[in-house]
Amino acid sequence: xxxxxxxxxPISIEIIEESLYEIRRKIQPRSVTGVFARxxxxxxLFTQLLFYGLPWLNWNGRQAVxxxxxHRKFYIFGLVLWPQDIIxxxxxxxxxxLSLFLFTAIAGRLFCGYACPQTVYTEIFMWVEKKIEGDxxxxxxxxxxxxxxxxxxxxxxxxxxxxxxxxxxxxxxxFIGYFxxxxxxxxxxxxxxxxxxxxxxxxxxxxxxxxxxxxMREQVCKYMCPYARFxxxxxxxxxxxxxxxxxxxxxxxxxxxSADRVEKGxxxxxxxxxxxxxxxxxxxxxxxxxxxxxxxxxCIDACNQVxxxxxxxxxxxxxxxxxxxxxxxxxxxxxxxxxxxxxIVYATFVAVLIxxxxxxxxxxxxxxVDVMRDRGSxxxxxxxxxxxxxxxxxIMNASEHPMAVSLxxxxxxxxxxxxxxxxxxxxxxxxxxxxxxxxxxxxxxIGDLAPGNYPIIFExxxxxxxxxxxxxxxxxxxxxxxxxx
Amino acid sequence: xxxFVNAGWSFYVTIVTLAGIxxxxxLLFSQRKIAVVLDKDGSVAKDTGHVWDEDLRExxxxxxxxxxxxxxxxxxxxxxxxxxxxGLGSNPGAVxxxxxxxxxxxxxxxxxxxxxxxxxxxxMSVEQVAADPQARIMGQRLYLNNCSQCHGSDAGGAKGFPNxxxxxxxxxxxxxxxxxxxxxxxxxxxxxxxxxxxxxxxNVTNYVRSLSGLSADxxxxxxxxxxxxxxCTACHGAEGKGNQLLGAPNLTDKIxxxxxTQSTVMETLxxxxxxxxxxxxxxxxxxxxxxxxxxxxxxxxxxxQQASPK
Numbered sequence: 001x002x003x004x005x006x007x008x009x010p011i012s013i014e015i016i017e018e019s020l021y022e023i024r025r026k027i028q029p030r031s032v033t034g035v036f037a038r039x040x041x042x043x044x045l046f047t048q049l050l051f052y053g054l055p056w057l058n059w060n061g062r063q064a065v066x067x068x069x070x071h072r073k074f075y076i077f078g079l080v081l082w083p084q085d086i087i088x089x090x091x092x093x094x095x096x097x098l099s100l101f102l103f104t105a106i107a108g109r110l111f112c113g114y115a116c117p118q119t120v121y122t123e124i125f126m127w128v129e130k131k132i133e134g135d136x137x138x139x140x141x142x143x144x145x146x147x148x149x150x151x152x153x154x155x156x157x158x159x160x161x162x163x164x165x166x167x168x169x170x171x172x173x174x175f176i177g178y179f180x181x182x183x184x185x186x187x188x189x190x191x192x193x194x195x196x197x198x199x200x201x202x203x204x205x206x207x208x209x210x211x212x213x214x215x216m217r218e219q220v221c222k223y224m225c226p227y228a229r230f231x232x233x234x235x236x237x238x239x240x241x242x243x244x245x246x247x248x249x250x251x252x253x254x255x256x257x258s259a260d261r262v263e264k265g266x267x268x269x270x271x272x273x274x275x276x277x278x279x280x281x282x283x284x285x286x287x288x289x290x291x292x293x294x295x296x297x298x299c300i301d302a303c304n305q306v307x308x309x310x311x312x313x314x315x316x317x318x319x320x321x322x323x324x325x326x327x328x329x330x331x332x333x334x335x336x337x338x339x340x341x342x343x344i345v346y347a348t349f350v351a352v353l354i355x356x357x358x359x360x361x362x363x364x365x366x367x368x369v370d371v372m373r374d375r376g377s378x379x380x381x382x383x384x385x386x387x388x389x390x391x392x393x394x395i396m397n398a399s400e401h402p403m404a405v406s407l408x409x410x411x412x413x414x415x416x417x418x419x420x421x422x423x424x425x426x427x428x429x430x431x432x433x434x435x436x437x438x439x440x441x442x443x444x445x446i447g448d449l450a451p452g453n454y455p456i457i458f459e460x461x462x463x464x465x466x467x468x469x470x471x472x473x474x475x476x477x478x479x480x481x482x483x484x485x
Numbered sequence: 486x487x488x489f490v491n492a493g494w495s496f497y498v499t500i501v502t503l504a505g506i507x508x509x510x511x512l513l514f515s516q517r518k519i520a521v522v523l524d525k526d527g528s529v530a531k532d533t534g535h536v537w538d539e540d541l542r543e544x545x546x547x548x549x550x551x552x553x554x555x556x557x558x559x560x561x562x563x564x565x566x567x568x569x570x571x572g573l574g575s576n577p578g579a580v581x582x583x584x585x586x587x588x589x590x591x592x593x594x595x596x597x598x599x600x601x602x603x604x605x606x607x608x609m610s611v612e613q614v615a616a617d618p619q620a621r622i623m624g625q626r627l628y629l630n631n632c633s634q635c636h637g638s639d640a641g642g643a644k645g646f647p648n649x650x651x652x653x654x655x656x657x658x659x660x661x662x663x664x665x666x667x668x669x670x671x672x673x674x675x676x677x678x679x680x681x682x683x684x685x686x687x688n689v690t691n692y693v694r695s696l697s698g699l700s701a702d703x704x705x706x707x708x709x710x711x712x713x714x715x716x717c718t719a720c721h722g723a724e725g726k727g728n729q730l731l732g733a734p735n736l737t738d739k740i741x742x743x744x745x746t747q748s749t750v751m752e753t754l755x756x757x758x759x760x761x762x763x764x765x766x767x768x769x770x771x772x773x774x775x776x777x778x779x780x781x782x783x784x785x786x787x788x789x790q791q792a793s794p795k
């Protein structure tokens with residue numbers, strides 16, 4: 001049992017039942033201004049500009065950023081990625097995960113508080129809410145109004161949800177615009193000829209935005225997002241987190257401006273509870289670091305304003321580390337602790353992976369070749385003097401320019417490569433972003449080759465004709481030449 | 486169609502499934518509350534009273550109520566799903582969905598969509614289709630997917646599977662013959678001649694090889710010729726030119742379906758051969774067969790620059 005009692009003094013333990021599920025208490029955060037609020041708004045504007053703007057950019061007569069799932073091609077400016085390039089997605093995800101580790105080790109949930117779409121859209125929706133229904137106190141009063149609603153409440157609710165839905169559906173539309181060309185999507189919407197799946201996903205993402213940013217809000221962070229649950233393993237005692245300076249603030253209490261707090265034995269916290277009112281997840285930061293804290297810094301902004309009013313130094317709540325509070329470190333000492341082994345290791349990994357990623361993208365070969373040996377027959381004798389094996393060669397041109405492809409094969413003496421009619425293969429034209437199947441015969445003289453498997457190498461050379469120059473691309477593909485018994 | 490050997494299993498699976506859902510709901514509702522400890526002052530303690538490793542207390546941070554309703558909703562969804570789709574034993578479900586039916590439906594849709602493309606070619610003769618570059622690409626795809634396993638990606642054939650690029654045809658190389666072969670298949674039977682005895686077989690082998698100008702013992706050739714006239718002319722003809730009505734190969738053209746070495750020809754005579762071209766009429770649509778016919782015909786007919794020495 002958890003309850004400990006002084007020896008000899010029995011305590012009565014009464015058992016009652018309590019629900020493991022409770023009705024969610026609605027949170028009406030008070031709006032804040034300040035440094036961190038400005039940072040957040042800056043990032044809201046930046047991410048939204050990026051999100052809404054990117055699909056409308058054009059690149060060489062096509063949408064600059066388009067994830068074409070139907071044709072399995074991802075266009076990112078000059079880059080066309082094929083399903084075979086899935087390794088880049090893997091790398092990107094690994095880099096993202098490691099960056100998250102790195103930032104979390106340095107300063108906690110930076111992503112959550114400023115750039116996560118959940119936060120960004122909640123911020124936008126809260127701004128709309130504030131403009132229409134008023135700030136916290138006005139909204140709380142509105143909430144108290146029971147059914148039947150007054151005309152005013154009805155009007156405010158209808159206006160708010162209309163604006164919310166408008167934003168939500170604009171977001172959903174933009175999102176599907178990353179997967180189907182957005183310009184044609186717009187035409188389809190205007191003449192009501194949107195396909196069933198496009199309509200479905202539009203509605204899906206529209207309602208998801210409306211529901212998540214309008215209703216679910218902090219519950220997504222608290223109950224659905226795995227990050228809240230595993231962040232504790234990435235945060236250590238030197239991590240900058242939103243912290244209430246207990247030693248400075250306690251004992252908290254309200255006071256008159258004229259009263260001498262030393263006389264009353266009070267700390268700096270005036271117990272105004274504004275830090276709780278502004279918290280979008282409804283926690284009290286003065287209880288210490290909690291998994292629900294998304295590190296948005298709203299309480300810092302709010303507390304600093306209060307400290308200014310009562311003429312106390314700012315920073316009763318601030319970004320600082322557990323060690324800094326415990327050991328009363330100076331700011332410089334605390335900042336110096338950023339360069340600790342954990343951070344350096346993460347940073348090195350991220351730097352190495354980003355360089356690798358950039359290098360492999362830069363040196364990516366848009367010519368791809370697959371050689372498939374015919375399984376139906378081992379080998380064929382031709383007119384008693386030659387032996388031939390049959391291969392199917394798939395040449396993929398992953399660039400956006402035509403390629404002139406020539407073939408060679410090496411590994412045995414007198415190897416000849418012929419097309420399926422037995423003719424010499426001249427240069428082959430492969431269209432941009434397409435692939436071509438080519439059945440070929442590889443022939444050698446019977447001579448004195450012992451029966452067995454001989455490794456051979458297909459050497460495929462392509463000239464990629466861009467607008468200004470022709471680039472040489474090469475691929476070597478291994479296969480086997482079989483001499484039967 | 487039910488996979489169960491008797492109806493009892495179907496009932497059994499149905500009962501287990503439904504009882505499982507009911508048990509889930511019972512568990513959810515019976516466990517939605519826990520007994521908690523009251524603090525000394527009578528307020529509810531924040532922990533559940535569970536302590537591990539001396540000081541690790543389990544707190545009670547209740548989940549939102551809607552979370553619980555999501556579980557209930559999942560169960561409701563499960564029941565609706567089991568009503569609509571097959572899942573309860575061998576019950577086919579309200580819409581009687583099956584993957585086979587789904588495939589059939591998709592094929593009908595795909596064929597309808599492709600019909601205009603094929604219709605264009607069906608109206609053309611095989612010779613015209615063979616000259617059309619787009620049709621040739623389509624034909625090649627059809628060929629590579631359906632024929633290359635035996636005849637090779639280059640259509641050059643393999644032992645027992647004819648080369649389609651030479652001008653030698655077992656059943657005739659006219660477009661109608663090729664289409665007939667693809668549609669209904671062929672069965673080429675060479676009976677066993679083991680009753681000729683070892684000497685007889687050696688002699689016939691020498692004679693047959695000599696027809697193609699291969700090295701042969703002249704005495705054995707003479708002996709073999711007599712045996713040939715008695716046994717082989719019915720199918721292969723007096724001059725060994727074969728018979729396309731029967732699919733009997735021409736023995737004089739140096740082209741060997743199973744191989745022309747002494748031992749291979751002897752093996753053919755001793756054991757016979759069973760050639761088999763499977764019928765495609767149930768696999769491919771008539772339009773596809775038309776395109777395929779044109780492709781195969783074009784392999785040996787539409788290539789003026791072909792320079793293969795015969």
